[in-house]
Amino acid sequence: MVAPFLLFFVFLVSSCGDILVEEDLLKRPQAKRCSDCHSEIFKEWEKSRHALAWKSEKFRLESENHTKVKCLSCHAPHQVDPQIKPALRVEFKEDGVSCVACHFKEETRAMHGPHKVWSPPHPSRQDFNYTKAFFCAGCHQETYKEWHLTKTQKSCQDCHMPSVGEKRLVQKFPFEYFHSKKPRHDHSFPAGKAKPEDILVELERGEPLRLKITNVGVPHNLPTADQGDPKLYIVVDASLSNGEKSRMVKVLSYQAKNALLYGVPTYVDLPWQGVEALRVSLQRKLSWKEEREEILSIKISL
Ligand code: HEC
Ligand code: HEC
Ligand code: HEC
Ligand code: HEC
Ligand code: HEC
Numbered sequence: 627m628v629a630p631f632l633l634f635f636v637f638l639v640s641s642c643g644d645i646l647v648e649e650d651l652l653k654r655p656q657a658k659r660c661s662d663c664h665s666e667i668f669k670e671w672e673k674s675r676h677a678l679a680w681k682s683e684k685f686r687l688e689s690e691n692h693t694k695v696k697c698l699s700c701h702a703p704h705q706v707d708p709q710i711k712p713a714l715r716v717e718f719k720e721d722g723v724s725c726v727a728c729h730f731k732e733e734t735r736a737m738h739g740p741h742k743v744w745s746p747p748h749p750s751r752q753d754f755n756y757t758k759a760f761f762c763a764g765c766h767q768e769t770y771k772e773w774h775l776t777k778t779q780k781s782c783q784d785c786h787m788p789s790v791g792e793k794r795l796v797q798k799f800p801f802e803y804f805h806s807k808k809p810r811h812d813h814s815f816p817a818g819k820a821k822p823e824d825i826l827v828e829l830e831r832g833e834p835l836r837l838k839i840t841n842v843g844v845p846h847n848l849p850t851a852d853q854g855d856p857k858l859y860i861v862v863d864a865s866l867s868n869g870e871k872s873r874m875v876k877v878l879s880y881q882a883k884n885a886l887l888y889g890v891p892t893y894v895d896l897p898w899q900g901v902e903a904l905r906v907s908l909q910r911k912l913s914w915k916e917e918r919e920e921i922l923s924i925k926i927s928l
Contacts, residue, residue: 646746652735656718660725663747663798670813671725675914679722684914692719697853700765703727708755708763723765741808743795757783768880769850776888778845785818787811817912820844822922825886827906829926835896837862837906841886851880854913858886858921860894861907867900903927 651659657677661668671677679685679701680692689697695714702719703712706728715727729737736749740756755761759781763770766782773782792807824843830836839860841848849856858878865871876894878884886892896904907923 648747651737651748652730654717654726654730657721657724657726663796663801664725665797666793667795667810667813668725674813674815675817676723676815677721678914680719681722682914700853703765705730705732706761706764708760710764711767712764741795743805743808746801757781759783766852768852769846772846772850772888776845780845783811786815787813788816819910819919820848820908820921825908825922827908827922827924829904829928830893831928835898835901837894837896838891839886839894839908840891841888845888847880847885847887849878849880849885849910851913855879855881856913857911859909859911859918861909862894862896863905864896864898864901865903866898867902872898901928 657668657671675682682701685697685701686692688694689701692698698719699712699714700723702715702722704715704727706712712727715724718724729739731738731751734749734751736751737745738751738753738756740752740754742752743750759770759773762782770782788811790810790812793810794802794805794807795810796802796805820841820843824841825848826838826840826842828838828840830838837860849858856879860876860878862874862876863871864873874897878886878892884892904926905923906926908921909918910921911918
């Protein structure tokens with residue numbers, strides 16, 4: 627008597643499973659489609675630089691109106707692979723670095739992610755690569771190499787996809803009631819900002835006076851870049867014994883090959899005699915921002 631019941635039950639579950647599958651999700655839809663259920667994650671991603679990677683005005687100009695072929699694939703990738711630069715996507719390029727590019731794998735035709743989930747609308751696979759820095763390496767190639775040299779235990783995700791606590795992954799009825807809260811990570815991919823204690827500024831009182839500046843807190847170069855042009859400004863104001871004031875500005879960038887390496891001091895000679903006091907401030911400018919932001923400002927009396 628039990629067998630037919632069991633069979634019926636298995637049939638019911640499997641056919642329900644099929645009914646709930648939403649086929650178009652496995653045909654590489656627009657990111658907007660994922661927001662039907664993952665609306666909170668979508669709202670975060672929408673604000674991220676990844677979402678703007680193709681639409682960015684600066685990228686459009688520098689890639690000569692999206693015609694420089696070698697520039698395009700990381701800004702509209704088909705499928706992320708840590709080992710190699712991705713291939714260029716055919717559909718919905720304006721979505722930039724999209725949900726599908728990062729989560730859908732052609733090999734398994736499933737959404738890969740960090741959790742073990744039951745996700746009726748689309749197959750999913752738990753994949754621990756998502757929690758590792760290596761996941762980001764195919765596109766952030768230079769930064770990944772710099773990070774690797776520091777031997778830090780912190781992944782890119784720890785700082786650029788920080789935890790937002792335990793939350794539901796879906797906001798859509800009825801799924802939201804069937805699924806427990808799970809660890810969620812910030813999909814706005816914040817660049818963050820170095821804290822004052824991440825950078826040591828010391829004065830060496832020799833001839834000439836010089837500053838010793840060491841990045842002790844950010845486990846990659848400061849600034850770090852693959853194709854962008856972020857900058858770090860060292861601004862030194864001196865009060866001199868003859869009553870005059872004088873300013874010196876040094877600009878650090880990836881292009882100039884003078885970024886602060888992790889744990890390795892950078893020396894800046896100061897051009898003045900008879901210094902009474904110094905104000906040293908460090909400011910950063912992200913690639914896509916016009917304004918500078920202050921990281922630290924300290925006063926040194928001699
Ligand atoms: C009709 C609703 C629905 C839509 C639309 C949807 N998903 Fe999901 N997704 C789910 C459910 C339900 C889960 C499981 C949630 C849970 O267990 O907490 C899930 C889980 C996931 C996971 C987690 C996998 C893991 O192992 O950590 C990823 C990644 C994912 N979806 C990506 C996507 C992407 C990308 C899209 C757009 C192409 C998408 N989903 C569209 C319902 C949906
Ligand atoms: C498919 C390629 C690709 C992958 C994979 C990728 N990124 Fe990006 N990322 C980009 C591109 C392209 C930009 C620049 C977008 C723009 O501003 O035009 C970017 C921008 C960023 C920024 C913003 C930098 C700024 O100047 O504000 C952060 C932070 C970031 N990515 C972190 C990550 C992390 C962490 C991972 C891994 C979990 C990752 N990225 C994976 C291509 C990628
Ligand atoms: C290997 C992947 C890759 C390729 C190829 C690539 N980029 Fe990028 N691009 C990135 C990443 C990652 C960032 C994020 C910031 C950074 O690390 O420089 C970025 C950021 C940028 C930015 C700054 C963000 C913005 O939107 O203002 C510009 C501009 C840019 N890229 C232009 C280009 C141009 C032009 C080319 C071709 C010469 C190119 N990229 C090729 C990965 C790539
Ligand atoms: C640049 C690649 C990238 C993009 C773009 C991206 N994700 Fe993720 N996603 C990740 C990574 C990496 C993790 C794992 C983070 C961790 O565990 O530290 C993740 C985690 C998740 C999870 C599990 C819950 C969580 O927050 O850890 C879901 C669900 C998910 N992503 C859905 C989406 C959806 C939907 C979109 C588009 C709106 C999207 N992702 C865009 C890389 C990406
Ligand atoms: C311990 C935290 C930490 C880790 C780990 C980390 N970063 Fe960063 N990252 C930062 C901080 C802080 C900044 C902002 C620096 C500043 O003030 O401009 C930053 C800036 C960036 C930027 C923007 C360009 C810039 O120089 O401001 C990119 C792109 C980036 N990180 C990518 C990565 C990638 C890719 C990884 C992993 C290979 C990674 N980061 C690992 C903390 C971290």
